[in-house]
Amino acid sequence: MAVLKVIEVLSNSDESWEDAAKKAVKHAAKTIKNIKSVYINEQSATVSGDDITEFRVNVKITFEVK
Template identity: 55%
Template sequence: MSVLKVIELLSSSNSGWEDATQKAITKASKSVKNIRSVYVKDQSAAVSDGKIMEYRVTLKVTFELE
């Protein structure tokens, strides 16, 4: 029987939401093993002078406990 745990992560990028998501998973995978899935819970952006300056994501990451 597998036991899974879900954690919430926040990440940002100047390039886009996909990049912010990838950065979070890349960083998390250095200390969290057995990542099974990621759910993008929320997306937002910081705006300045009518331009998007930073893309932000809130993620739910599921991983299997050993």
């Protein structure tokens, strides 16, 4: 039987929501091992004029505790 833990991480990117999610996982993986999945909980963006200037995601990262 596996024991799983979930943490919530906020991340941002100048490029896309996908890039923001990838950055969240990459940063979490520096200290957390056995990451199994990512759930995109929420997406938002900041706007300046008529352009999106920053993409933001709130992700839940699931990992196995050994």
